[in-house]
């Protein structure tokens with residue numbers, strides 16, 4: 001379980017997140033929505049241990065972010081908005097490179113299967129020859145190598161075609177429900193969020209989002 005309590009973040013005097021509290025159960029996919037600059041990436045960066053909150057506490061499976069950062073990092077998979085892969089390497093070489101850095105070891109077949117699960121079949125192709133959407137699929141596959149418990153996905157499907165998006169969504173739902181993963185997911189595509197997520201967190205108290213989501217039948221938390 002992930003527990004976030006009274007989390008706040010300010011950049012100098014600019015308050016971005018204020019008194020955010022929520023929890024995520026194993027098996028849940030949580031959507032994070034809000035206008036540009038609302039603080040979604042900031043929240044994911046904090047949950048990924050890349051930034052510190054100004055106030056508040058976070059626990060992952062009863063481990064405190066403050067005291068057990070190294071061990072918590074092993075349980076986190078993070079896909080940032082910016083693609084972070086080696087352009088000169090092939091897909092295979094990227095997967096092998098990141099597997100060597102990972103906490104958990106996987107054989108070549110398992111690495112290849114992860115790419116296929118993301119609808120990416122360009123195993124021997126150099127990354128620089130792939131489309132933007134294909135690079136995002138590779139980024140997603142890399143984030144799953146170490147079998148993380150908490151998956152933080154910051155607009156992971158931007159530029160990915162609709163068919164692949166549906167396939168990836170189905171894969172993430174299976175990952176959450178069958179393997180008890182916790183997934184936090186940001187997207188500006190409300191249909192995707194409503195389709196994929198069990199609950200939705202709106203950041204930035206803009207009523208626009210609540211109005212769109214009100215008929216979705218999903219539980220909504222607003223901050």
Ligand SMILES: Nc1ncnc2c1ncn2[C@@H]1O[C@H](COP(=O)(O)OP(=O)(O)OP(=O)(O)O)[C@@H](O)[C@H]1O
Nearest residue numbers: 011014016034035036037038039040041042043081
């Ligand atoms: N390192 C930083 N230093 C100062 N201000 C920052 C920093 N990072 C983010 N901000 C500010 O914090 C606010 C929240 O940014 P953030 O990237 O978290 O928003 P977001 O909801 O992810 O936006 P988007 O939908 O555009 O991705 C913005 O006003 C941004 O300018």
